[in-house]
Amino acid sequence: MTFEQAKTVLVQRATERGVEAEVLATSGRELTLSAADGRVDEITSATRGGVGVRVVHEGRIGYASSEALDEASLAWVLDEAIENAALQSARGAVLVEGHALGRSDLIGEGLSAPVERKAEAVTTLESALSADERVDAIAFARYSESESEAVLGSTRGADGGYRNGYAMLMASPIMRQGESVKQGYEIDFGKEFHAMDPTRTSQRILEKVGRHLGATPLPTGRYATVFEPEVVATILQLLLFSLSGKTLAEGKSRLAQRLGQPIASERFTLVDDPTLENGLASRPFDAEGTPASRTVVIERGVLRSFLHNSDTARRTGQANTGHASRSYASTLGVGATNLMLEAGEGVVLDDGVIVTNLMGVHAGANPISGDVSVQGLGLRVEGGESRPVENFALSFNLFRLLERIEAVGAEVQWRPAGGAIVGARSLQVDALSFAGA
Amino acid sequence: MLTSSTAETVLRAARRGGADFADLYVERWRRRNLRVIDGEVEDAVSAIEQGAGVRLFFGTDVVYAYTNELDDASLGELVATLVRLRGSGASDGQVDERGAGGLDLRRRGPQGLHAPRIAFDAFDKAWRLERLRELDAGARIDPAVSQVEGRLIEWEQDVLVVTSEGDWVEDRRVRTRCAANVIASEGDQTQTGYVGPGLSVGLELFDQNPPAEIGATAARQALTNLRAVPAPAGTMPVVIGNGVGGVIFHEALGHLVETTSVARRASVLTDKLGQQVASPAVTYVDDGTTPHGWGSSEFDDEGMATERTVLIDKGILTSYMVDRWGSLKTGYRRTGSGRRENYTYAPTSRMRNTFILPGDVHDTKDLFQGISYGLYAKAMGGGQVMPGSGEYNFAVSEGYVIRHGEIAEPVRGAMLVGKGPDTIQKVDAVATDLSTEPGMCGSRSGYIPTEVGQPHLRVSEIVVGGEA
Numbered sequence: 016m017t018f019e020q021a022k023t024v025l026v027q028r029a030t031e032r033g034v035e036a037e038v039l040a041t042s043g044r045e046l047t048l049s050a051a052d053g054r055v056d057e058i059t060s061a062t063r064g065g066v067g068v069r070v071v072h073e074g075r076i077g078y079a080s081s082e083a084l085d086e087a088s089l090a091w092v093l094d095e096a097i098e099n100a101a102l103q104s105a106r107g108a109v110l111v112e113g114h115a116l117g118r119s120d121l122i123g124e125g126l127s128a129p130v131e132r133k134a135e136a137v138t139t140l141e142s143a144l145s146a147d148e149r150v151d152a153i154a155f156a157r158y159s160e161s162e163s164e165a166v167l168g169s170t171r172g173a174d175g176g177y178r179n180g181y182a183m184l185m186a187s188p189i190m191r192q193g194e195s196v197k198q199g200y201e202i203d204f205g206k207e208f209h210a211m212d213p214t215r216t217s218q219r220i221l222e223k224v225g226r227h228l229g230a231t232p233l234p235t236g237r238y239a240t241v242f243e244p245e246v247v248a249t250i251l252q253l254l255l256f257s258l259s260g261k262t263l264a265e266g267k268s269r270l271a272q273r274l275g276q277p278i279a280s281e282r283f284t285l286v287d288d289p290t291l292e293n294g295l296a297s298r299p300f301d302a303e304g305t306p307a308s309r310t311v312v313i314e315r316g317v318l319r320s321f322l323h324n325s326d327t328a329r330r331t332g333q334a335n336t337g338h339a340s341r342s343y344a345s346t347l348g349v350g351a352t353n354l355m356l357e358a359g360e361g362v363v364l365d366d367g368v369i370v371t372n373l374m375g376v377h378a379g380a381n382p383i384s385g386d387v388s389v390q391g392l393g394l395r396v397e398g399g400e401s402r403p404v405e406n407f408a409l410s411f412n413l414f415r416l417l418e419r420i421e422a423v424g425a426e427v428q429w430r431p432a433g434g435a436i437v438g439a440r441s442l443q444v445d446a447l448s449f450a451g452a
Numbered sequence: 453m454l455t456s457s458t459a460e461t462v463l464r465a466a467r468r469g470g471a472d473f474a475d476l477y478v479e480r481w482r483r484r485n486l487r488v489i490d491g492e493v494e495d496a497v498s499a500i501e502q503g504a505g506v507r508l509f510f511g512t513d514v515v516y517a518y519t520n521e522l523d524d525a526s527l528g529e530l531v532a533t534l535v536r537l538r539g540s541g542a543s544d545g546q547v548d549e550r551g552a553g554g555l556d557l558r559r560r561g562p563q564g565l566h567a568p569r570i571a572f573d574a575f576d577k578a579w580r581l582e583r584l585r586e587l588d589a590g591a592r593i594d595p596a597v598s599q600v601e602g603r604l605i606e607w608e609q610d611v612l613v614v615t616s617e618g619d620w621v622e623d624r625r626v627r628t629r630c631a632a633n634v635i636a637s638e639g640d641q642t643q644t645g646y647v648g649p650g651l652s653v654g655l656e657l658f659d660q661n662p663p664a665e666i667g668a669t670a671a672r673q674a675l676t677n678l679r680a681v682p683a684p685a686g687t688m689p690v691v692i693g694n695g696v697g698g699v700i701f702h703e704a705l706g707h708l709v710e711t712t713s714v715a716r717r718a719s720v721l722t723d724k725l726g727q728q729v730a731s732p733a734v735t736y737v738d739d740g741t742t743p744h745g746w747g748s749s750e751f752d753d754e755g756m757a758t759e760r761t762v763l764i765d766k767g768i769l770t771s772y773m774v775d776r777w778g779s780l781k782t783g784y785r786r787t788g789s790g791r792r793e794n795y796t797y798a799p800t801s802r803m804r805n806t807f808i809l810p811g812d813v814h815d816t817k818d819l820f821q822g823i824s825y826g827l828y829a830k831a832m833g834g835g836q837v838m839p840g841s842g843e844y845n846f847a848v849s850e851g852y853v854i855r856h857g858e859i860a861e862p863v864r865g866a867m868l869v870g871k872g873p874d875t876i877q878k879v880d881a882v883a884t885d886l887s888t889e890p891g892m893c894g895s896r897s898g899y900i901p902t903e904v905g906q907p908h909l910r911v912s913e914i915v916v917g918g919e920a
Contacts, residue, residue, distance in 0.1 A: 048537070058538065059517070061517060061519065063520055063796065065501075065520070078496070078497050078498070082500060082502045083480065083502040091498075095498035099498060099577065100496075103496065104492055
């Protein structure tokens with residue numbers, strides 16, 4: 016049975032049993048090639064998918080899923096989901112009305128190329144890195160592509176499907192210059208394999224990691240600060256926690272009660288756009304079948320919307336923004352898609368610190384309070400000249416930081432961040448405290 | 453789950469592509485997970501997982517691919533991809549090395565050594581919820597108990613392993629675990645208690661472990677911690693409790709004798725067979741055959757019958773835990789230790805049920821005799837280990853001061869710090885009250901069920917880190 020057929024069978028059976036149900040089938044194909052010593056040394060070739068049922072009956076929700084699509088497995092899954100729903104206390108859950116959503120292909124032939132060409136891409140990347148005499152070792156050099164497909168149907172009329180995917184080249188060299196050793200990580204990705212250029216990627220990686228060699232301790236002090244886009248992506252990922260309708264519904268968002276109020280500098284505009292053309296996280300509808308649309312989250316500093324699925328919207332009395340996220344085996348959540356910081360006029364720093372890396376953000380940041388205390392790596396700029404600096408810690412509060420943004424970069428850099436794809440730009444703030452030597 | 457002709461086609465394609473050896477792993481799981489907080493259902497999730505993995509050996513290079521599309525075309529494409537990227541095309545295509553190119557399948561299946569008495573489909577969900585509500589009620593032994601979480605996990609796994617050497621091995625594994633997590637609060641203090649029995653059984657788990665007792669045990673631990681004083685710091689003798697105390701040696705010794713690290717020379721115990729690596733009081737065993745053990749199975753995930761492997765005999769290192777790849781790399785005999793979380797991982801050498809055997813101290817109280825000041829680490833929590841050196845730090849989840857040979861006041865925040873290979877040398881007395889506890893062990897091939905265990909034992913000195 017195909018996913019499409021399994022979906023149809025399950026929707027039909029649910030209707031016969033008199034329960035409302037939504038059926039989501041997702042599947043993914045992944046190919047990962049790692050290179051060492053000029054040849055491919057590790058291969059992961061995988062396909063995995065399944066069908067998940069979400070039964071909504073008398074205000075209760077029950078889940079079950081299967082990777083097997085035979086009749087007996089599907090029958091068991093529906094029985095279990097109904098029984099799982101019956102165990103819950105009534106919570107007023109409803110299944111949203113569905114629409115005909117069509118079938119979309121957002122990747123087409125983008126990843127079609129002989130596997131040998133992909134192997135060549137990663138060995139070229141690895142060899143180009145090894146050729147640089149400053150490279151001591153390569154922790155990994157990898158080509159990876161993934162393709163995903165989703166099919167959705169419900170007893171309330173939802174019916175649709177789409178396919179998307181992308182390819183990535185990434186590597187982490189360990190570079191040395193005298194006593195100074197630095198390891199870094201860089202990633203390039205796109206929806207067209209043919210547009211990828213391993214030589215260009217290797218140059219970017221070498222430049223990015225190499226500029227930190229010979230770093231000296233940063234003296235403790237307050238400096239004007241620019242965060243590079245990669246760091247900004249991490250900061251936005253942290254912010255996303257408080258913007259999630261789920262966090263809000265659970266009473267954990269610091270931004271509760273701030274809707275319509277300024278929460279950031281007016282230079283700061285943040286938009287989530289699942290309809291973005293060629294967006295790596297674009298999709299025509301969300302995991303509940305809500306058609307995709309652009310959501311302005313923060314507009315010139317003013318909080319305009321949280322990200323919601325139908326459940327968090329109902330629980331908070333706000334509008335559903337179509338940000339339901341879920342795979343066949345997981346329960347309903349909230350997720351951003353292409354989350355983009357709108358362009359500013361650019362950043363200019365004559366005297367200060369450019370923060371290029373933050374380490375230990377997972378342990379050193381409290382997403383609820385927004386307090387961040389982490390180790391950083393960067394460049395000290397003085398009189399237009401820059402030199403690498405290390406061994407400093409910086410502490411700030413995310414929400415205070417947003418209010419203090421003085422400039423936003425013009426160039427966008429897309430990065431994967433916590434399930435979303437974030438379009439980040441440089442951010443400049445006035446003096447921040449750095450604890451260094 | 454798969455016909456022999458499909459298996460044969462896949463393995464033949466692998467051998468024709470130049471693989472020296474290939475195996476096919478197919479599995480199907482049914483899982484249920486029920487989580488109840490303060491008597492209300494928080495999660496109730498059920499799932500079927502099904503998939504296959506193909507592994508090809510080119511010498512000691514291994515490539516792996518997996519899918520959950522089990523038709524001939526999908527599996528064929530999987531092998532073709534691996535062969536195109538890595539194959540030499542130089543083999544004769546023979547599948548069974550002893551045969552003439554056809555599969556001479558030797559079929560083996562489970563004898564039911566760990567089979568459940570109560571079937572996976574017995575009782576309804578309401579019955580299960582009732583048990584977790586009993587757990588909740590059992591935990592309410594004091595007004596300070598502020599939250600009770602009960603979990604019931606049920607797994608049924610059918611496994612098939614087919615190899616290019618002609619093995620066709622089927623196994624069925626059924627496991628059930630019930631866990632209680634209790635929070636106790638008083639003033640601004642909050643402490644937790646945890647207990648989670650699990651076995652290769654069905655719902656008869658509750659016959660040996662009544663739900664109310666599971667709840668009460670976790671609650672007592674939380675309350676003990678709530679009323680405990682900060683732990684002392686310094687180097688002192690430590691008595692480590694039976695059962696879950698064994699987690700230290702699992703992490704800081706067991707992982708060092710898996711060929712996963714030994715074959716890469718990434719363990720300090722590499723090339724130490726026949727040498728004294730532990731105190732003579734210690735005999736350390738990894739046993740895949742313990743009847744109904746949480747980490748037991750009749751066959752490993754490479755299709756080899758499991759066995760009882762004596763790792764350390766009276767202090768002498770006698771065996772490593774060896775999988776097929778480890779055996780190829782090191783020449784050591786395979787020990788039925790190839791395991792994986794599921795089809796998305798290739799197998800590696802892993803522990804099963806690993807424990808220290810009973811010693812010669814018949815009365816556990818005697819272990820405490822002669823300790824004028826020390827620590828009794830009754831239950832252990834989480835920790836960290838450096839895999840190469842065995843350096844560890846472990847939190848004591850239930851601890852007491854030992855004063856003049858007696859167990860005195862409870863302490864909290866104690867941390868044991870040391871190196872596994874040093875600590876095992878300093879075990880100077882082992883009691884006879886061996887017990888084991890289930891856990892989930894994470895490593896290269898994912899999270900798998902294992903048991904840790906030991907009798908009460910005494911370590912002459914360990915560095916204890918107290919509360920900061």
